[in-house]
Amino acid sequence: MKKVFSRPKLLKPNPFHYCPGCGHSLLHRVVAEVIEEMEADEIAIGIPPAGCAVLAYNYFDVDMGEAAHGRGAALATGVKRVLPDHLVFTYQGDGDIAAIGTAETVHAANRGEKITCIFVNNAVYGMTGGQMAPTTILGQPTTTSPGGRTGNRDGFPLNLSEMLAVTRGSAYIERTSVTTPAGIRATKKAVRKAFEIQLQGLGFTLVEVLSPCPTNLKMSPADACKWVDTEMVNFFPLGVIKDITAPQENHDAH
Amino acid sequence: MKRDEKPSLMRGSHIVAEAAVRAGCRYYFGYPITPQNELPEYMSRRLPEVGGTFVQAESEIASINMVIGASMAGARVMTSSSSPGISLKQEGISYLGGLELPAVIVNMMRGGPGLGNIAPSQSDYFQATRGGGHGDYRTIVLAPASGQELCDLTYRAFDLADHYRNPVLILADGMMGQMMEPVRFPVLRDVQKLPKKPWTITGAKGRKSHFIRSLILDPGQMEEHNWKLIRKYEQITDQEVQYETFKTEDAKLVIVAFGTAARIAKAAVKRARAEGLPVGLLRPITLWPYPKKALRELSKHAKHFFVFELNAGQMVEDVQLALKGDADVFFYGRPGGVVPNPAEIARIISRQFFQKEIV
Amino acid sequence: MLIKTVFAGFGGQGVLSMGYVLAYAAMIEGLQVTYLPSYGAEVRGGTANCTVAVSNEEIASPIASTPDNVVVMNNPSLEKFQHQILTGGVMFLNSNLVEQRPVRGDIIVREIPCNDLAHTLGSDQSANMVMLGGFIQQTSLVRLESIQSAISDVFKEKKKAKEMNLKALNVGYDYMKNREENA
Numbered sequence: 001m002k003k004v005f006s007r008p009k010l011l012k013p014n015p016f017h018y019c020p021g022c023g024h025s026l027l028h029r030v031v032a033e034v035i036e037e038m039e040a041d042e043i044a045i046g047i048p049p050a051g052c053a054v055l056a057y058n059y060f061d062v063d064m065g066e067a068a069h070g071r072g073a074a075l076a077t078g079v080k081r082v083l084p085d086h087l088v089f090t091y092q093g094d095g096d097i098a099a100i101g102t103a104e105t106v107h108a109a110n111r112g113e114k115i116t117c118i119f120v121n122n123a124v125y126g127m128t129g130g131q132m133a134p135t136t137i138l139g140q141p142t143t144t145s146p147g148g149r150t151g152n153r154d155g156f157p158l159n160l161s162e163m164l165a166v167t168r169g170s171a172y173i174e175r176t177s178v179t180t181p182a183g184i185r186a187t188k189k190a191v192r193k194a195f196e197i198q199l200q201g202l203g204f205t206l207v208e209v210l211s212p213c214p215t216n217l218k219m220s221p222a223d224a225c226k227w228v229d230t231e232m233v234n235f236f237p238l239g240v241i242k243d244i245t246a247p248q249e250n251h252d253a254h
Numbered sequence: 255m256k257r258d259e260k261p262s263l264m265r266g267s268h269i270v271a272e273a274a275v276r277a278g279c280r281y282y283f284g285y286p287i288t289p290q291n292e293l294p295e296y297m298s299r300r301l302p303e304v305g306g307t308f309v310q311a312e313s314e315i316a317s318i319n320m321v322i323g324a325s326m327a328g329a330r331v332m333t334s335s336s337s338p339g340i341s342l343k344q345e346g347i348s349y350l351g352g353l354e355l356p357a358v359i360v361n362m363m364r365g366g367p368g369l370g371n372i373a374p375s376q377s378d379y380f381q382a383t384r385g386g387g388h389g390d391y392r393t394i395v396l397a398p399a400s401g402q403e404l405c406d407l408t409y410r411a412f413d414l415a416d417h418y419r420n421p422v423l424i425l426a427d428g429m430m431g432q433m434m435e436p437v438r439f440p441v442l443r444d445v446q447k448l449p450k451k452p453w454t455i456t457g458a459k460g461r462k463s464h465f466i467r468s469l470i471l472d473p474g475q476m477e478e479h480n481w482k483l484i485r486k487y488e489q490i491t492d493q494e495v496q497y498e499t500f501k502t503e504d505a506k507l508v509i510v511a512f513g514t515a516a517r518i519a520k521a522a523v524k525r526a527r528a529e530g531l532p533v534g535l536l537r538p539i540t541l542w543p544y545p546k547k548a549l550r551e552l553s554k555h556a557k558h559f560f561v562f563e564l565n566a567g568q569m570v571e572d573v574q575l576a577l578k579g580d581a582d583v584f585f586y587g588r589p590g591g592v593v594p595n596p597a598e599i600a601r602i603i604s605r606q607f608f609q610k611e612i613v
Numbered sequence: 614m615l616i617k618t619v620f621a622g623f624g625g626q627g628v629l630s631m632g633y634v635l636a637y638a639a640m641i642e643g644l645q646v647t648y649l650p651s652y653g654a655e656v657r658g659g660t661a662n663c664t665v666a667v668s669n670e671e672i673a674s675p676i677a678s679t680p681d682n683v684v685v686m687n688n689p690s691l692e693k694f695q696h697q698i699l700t701g702g703v704m705f706l707n708s709n710l711v712e713q714r715p716v717r718g719d720i721i722v723r724e725i726p727c728n729d730l731a732h733t734l735g736s737d738q739s740a741n742m743v744m745l746g747g748f749i750q751q752t753s754l755v756r757l758e759s760i761q762s763a764i765s766d767v768f769k770e771k772k773k774a775k776e777m778n779l780k781a782l783n784v785g786y787d788y789m790k791n792r793e794e795n796a
Contacts, residue, residue: 041458042457042458042459042460043457043459044457044458045327045455045456045457047323048467050469054469055469057465057467060463061458061463062457062458062463063455063456063457063458063463063464063465064455064463064464064465064466064467065322065323065326065455065465065466065467066353066465066466066467066468066469067319067322068319068345068346068349071315071316071319071322071345071346074311074315074316074317074319074320074323075319075320075322075323075326076323077283077309077316077320077323078281078283078319078320078321078322078323078324078325078326078327078331079323079324079326079327079455080323081281081307081309081320081323081324082281082307082323082324082327082328082329083327083456083457086456086457103312103313103315103316104312104315104316104319106312107311107312107316111309261640263633263636263637263640263646263648265648265650288652289652372652428652429649429675429676432649432650432652433647433648433649433675434633434636434647434648434649435646435647435648436640436646514674517671517672517673517674518673518674520671520673521671521673521674522673593674593676595673595674595676595678596673596674
């Protein structure tokens with residue numbers, strides 16, 4: 001029989017601890033496949049976060065060094081400055097990168113650190129149990145924004161990727177989703193492009209991935225995907241936000 | 255150890271920076287704060303000359319996390335700051351401890367609490383010697399008292415850090431950082447010849463992939479990890495205690511002081527000796543591990559201990575713990591950034607002899 | 614022997630280099646020496662000072678609450694340090710820029726027209742080395758040759774400044790020597 005589907009070589013044979021319908025498992029697979037396809041497994045170094053993906057080192061079969069909550073970009077800076085020819089990526093959730101680690105991320109982007117941030121945005125704090133995230137959308141209820149997030153009381157959802165795009169050091173920033181097969185293909189393409197731009201030494205790269213969290217949205221996996229595609233995208237529109245390698249007219253469009 | 259033939263006249267912060275470079279430090283991450291700005295300034299010029307990298311980070315928190323990254327990647331790496339900045343770095347220092355990563359951290363202490371002032375102080379003793387951040391961990395703490403010692407202890411700190419895979423703290427103060435003294439540096443070390451570190455993350459080339467983590471969810475494993483750390487700390491306590499004694503052989507009263515305070519205390523001992531008073535000095539060079547055995551040994555003939563610190567009384571607790579009530583312990587401190595002159599300390603010594611009818 | 618000297622003046626008058634050269638010369642002679650500059654917010658107002666301690670045994674504190682010598686290059690420094698100087702201590706003042714004179718009768722005062730002397734050399738900015746020359750002639754804290762070697766080392770990459778500083782040093786030294794001989 002011909003084998004048509006298998007575990008990526010760079011995912012360890014450990015069962016995922018993620019909830020059913022969670023986007024992390026899909027995204028882990030995407031990142032592992034890209035590293036494998038680029039034959040970059042010997043130079044890849046991953047920086048897992050504090051958050052749901054805190055155990056990412058149990059899955060990725062590449063060198064990994066765990067960061068404190070929010071400090072991924074700073075830690076990655078240290079690694080990359082010592083090993084400038086390596087492929088260094090952080091894997092961070094919305095609370096990690098867009099709340100407690102905003103300063104580290106903005107300044108790594110502004111210094112043009114040649115690293116890639118994989119930013120998983122699911123609009124809620126997963127690991128701590130469903131509290132409000134910096135990216136929780138208006139009207140969305142969480143355990144710390146009862147009745148739904150309001151701008152006046154809770155502040156507004158933060159568009160970190162758009163913020164990072166205005167820094168002079170960022171080279172490539174794209175927002176995708178893993179809620180549909182097409183979205184997963186686009187995510188894979190974006191991750192590959194970000195890694196390539198990093199290895200070309202052109203600057204800071206980031207892929208923001210909208211991802212469903214059925215457990216904390218209190219929805220079925222299918223409904224959670226639908227919610228991302230119809231509600232969340234209104235605050236976080238998909239597409240390339242910055243790409244310094246694109247032809248000039250495309251670049252001007254943003 | 256081979257050294258430069260000619261001495262150099264440099265300020266303390268520059269001495270620490272140059273000694274680090276000589277020891278093989280090639281990466282520095284930091285954030286400006288008075289009174290240690292000369293250290294990052296020096297590194298920003300010096301490191302590129304030896305193929306190293308200097309990054310001025312956006313905060314102390316970012317810089318200590320850059321240190322963690324560089325250490326994971328196997329480099330000899332340093333950061334420096336002064337009291338309020340060291341408070342910010344505590345998160346990262348706790349991770350360095352838990353992750354068992356080598357790094358050298360310099361604290362040129364200033365007056366506190368809060369913003370305080372920029373005058374010399376020793377009020378971060380508790381923070382330095384008790385770990386400083388959260389969790390059951392210790393940093394090796396070295397307390398230099400001269401320009402030459404700033405050099406030698408910084409140089410040694412990198413070896414200690416690598417050997418024990420543990421953060422090492424250089425605890426000096428604003429005066430030590432600003433003061434110039436002649437110093438003879440060890441010659442530049444060949445970075446290629448430093449011991450290899452097989453545990454680092456450098457890409458899984460020709461070997462299985464590594465991970466370095468401080469999250470250990472299983473309580474049994476976490477406990478095991480903590481006991482492993484404690485065993486390491488016991489080994490350090492056994493082997494790395496360092497101190498200096500001065501005229502303690504026949505002393506009936508022993509001053510205990512470190513760093514800048516110890517310089518003043520030593521001169522006070524000379525004055526008191528000139529008056530015929532049997533007084534000596536014990537100067538801890540490692541503040542952790544603390545020279546408890548040496549203190550207990552001295553308490554066999556000295557029944558009075560006078561702890562002098564540039565704070566409101568911190569190290570005095572370690573002296574009391576070491577002596578277990580077997581001797582009288584007296585404290586005198588100046589907690590605001592004032593460095594008293596030796597005459598002031600000599601007067602207190604004389605008064606102690608008189609009031610307590612020593613001899 | 615432990616001698617502490619404070620050098621004080623405006624930033625830009627070279628008071629820190631005076632102290633540094635003296636400390637360097639002491640190092641050449643194998644003496645114990647410390648040099649402590651004022652730092653931080655203290656120097657933002659435009660005044661600068663440093664303390665040099667020279668001794669033949671270990672120096673406890675680089676700080677001088679009661680200095681043996683004070684070198685005063687401007688008026689504010691006179692006011693700040695005239696009450697700190699030790700009884701019997703020596704105050705050196707740049708008579709071209711310091712208008713007042715100390716009120717204390719228990720100290721020795723030595724006046725040097727540093728700016729005038731430097732001007733005759735065509736180098737107004739060398740007033741500090743003129744002062745240092747006079748200072749050394751009076752205090753004999755280190756040998757003149759040691760100061761000359763120190764200047765040669767410290768300014769080895771700035772040939773013109775080195776030559777000018779050595780000249781200025783000698784002018785200050787000779788000025789005080791002549792005054793002594795004519796007194």
